[in-house]
Amino acid sequence: MSAGTLSWLSIVRLGLVQMCLGSIVVLTTSTLNRLMVVELALAAAIPGALVALHYAIQMMRPKWGYTSDTGGKRTRWIIGGMAILATGALMAASAVVLMHTTFWPGMILSVLAYAVIGVGVGAAGTSLLALLASATAPERRAAAATITWLMMIAGIAVTASTVGIFLDPYSSTRLMQVVAIVTGGAVALTALAVAGIEKRAHTAHRAETDAAPFWEGLKEVWSEKRARVFTIFVFLSMVSYFMQELILEPYAGMVFGFTPGQSTGLSGAQHMGVFAGMITVGIASTGLGIGSLRTWVVAGCIGSAASLAAVAALGQVGQWLTPAVVAMGYFNGMFAVATIGAMMMLAGEGRKDREGTRVGLWGASQAIAAGFGGLTGAAAADLMRISLPVPEAFGTVFLAEAVLFIISAAMAFVILDRGRPVPAAGFVAGE
Structure with missing residues (x-):
């Protein structure tokens, strides 16, 4: 496996993926959190526990990282993880809408949604960082980290501010439209951003090179x-x-x-x-x-x-x-x-x-x-x-x-x- 082949343009393109991750996650940790506490008058501990659940699910990150090591094609894990994350965010928004009329079905859907969100963040985020680590020249890694994290913060800030504008006046229909646009755009941008990068960087792995079980790895x-x-x-x-x-x-x-x-x-x-x-x-x-x-x-x-x-x-x-x-x-x-x-x-x-x-x-x-x-x-x-x-x-x-x-x-x-x-x-x- 060769390393150190990512150009600056490729690093910025992967930063766009990190930006998309931040854009979707901020919807679930900020916007939906506020709706549950203020509009639905729920205890703040409820969205807090849901966010903790999505962190807990990410305990599986080593498994996902190992699978991308041995199975190859980190690109499919990045795009697939982003699609799963987008699905979870849509489910979470739907759960908030459902809670307006029937609380417990909405609560059950929320628990499932945040579990899905944890899977998506873990799968996409882990494979993205692994690709950066394996294909970035050592002298560029600090810059790559800076670029990708600054872009993530930018994604969080821009999404939080623009979503706030478009949600007023608030309605369930408007919420679903905004979340659908953000999540759909994130998946599409991710697919465009990572297209061809892994192949050009020559970092694709072959599954047959390492058949050791996960726990051994x-x-x-x-x-x-x-x-x-x-x-x-x-x-x-x-x-x-x-x-x-x-x-x-x-x-x-x-x-x-x-x-x-x-x-x-x-x-x-x-x-x-x-x-x-x-x-x-x-x-x-x-x-x-x-x-x-x-x-x-x-x-x-x-x-x-x-x-x-x-x-x-x-x-x-x-x-x-x-x-x-x-x-x-x-x-x-x-x-x-x-x-x-x-x-x-x-x-x-x-x-x-x-x-x-x-x-x-x-x-x-x-x-x-x-x-x-x-x-x-x-x-x-x-x-x-x-x-x-x-x-x-x-x-x-x-x-x-x-x-x-x-x-x-x-x-x-x-x-x-x-x-x-x-x-x-x-x-x-x-x-």
Whole structure:
């Protein structure tokens, strides 16, 4: 299997797939979540549990990655996964419509829909990253990670804003039309974006080259020390990353007196910080050749820890929260995109034709951490509020996250090679 053959144009085209994934997922985690809580007046725990279900299903990512390794033709897994994801999103929207008249049939359909969504995200996302990892030159992997994740954030932002406009005035018919357009467009764009890339990159695998059972392949990858320790690092760092997800806006409202609109704006400011952090890594590491992936991961973790400590401390002051949250987003983005770049680098180490299995293992670790971290952060804040004032209760959780980020930084310092700089590489059209 040859590697390092993706041109910049091909990397951008694969980034379009990541953008499509983000566009569909944001419908289910944001738009439908709001409809269930506000229009249907359901407990927020219900959509929260449905989102947790779609993360739980992604524990199967190693299996899907292994299948794309040994069965070949990652393209069909990417397109097929996107089609499954689109189907799940349509089912989820239909379930919301159904709940308006008959709750339990709609609830049952929602559970099935979010399970399907988890399958689609896992199958498409894992194979996409495996293709990037196996076919991108080492000096371009950090840039590839930056490009694809920036495009995903762009897809989320554009979809969230435009869907909000077209949904007003809200009706069930309008909801189904909007979701159908977004999901249908995502599947069509994905098929166009990936057409011919795998064949030209010469990364297609032959099933007959490896007939080992899945568990043997997974055991083989788990026996690789760096792959195993990196899995633990991904889990720990992503728990840190997601613990604040469900408590930041309540913290802003309860402690700083933010209105719902202001807290939503705070979330937007945080994501702008994430965007800026990702761009910094892409330009500095790839364009200017500054720093190694280890440097950027460690710096992102330490910066995130410092920002979380500031967010906690400012609860005693009652002001200046937004700059601290923007800084947190900035270092989160730096850490996240550098970690993806490191993952793509490490995916090609060890036995060949196991890139999908490694990516799947790390993807499963991330998905478990996302669900666990979010729920743990919310539950911890609730428990702390029983015995502590609100600022101290939330602040304790933020400080716990900061400690986890410091531990993650120490792990990254040991796992990742110091001597792996990202050489400068220009974006040459058609290269």
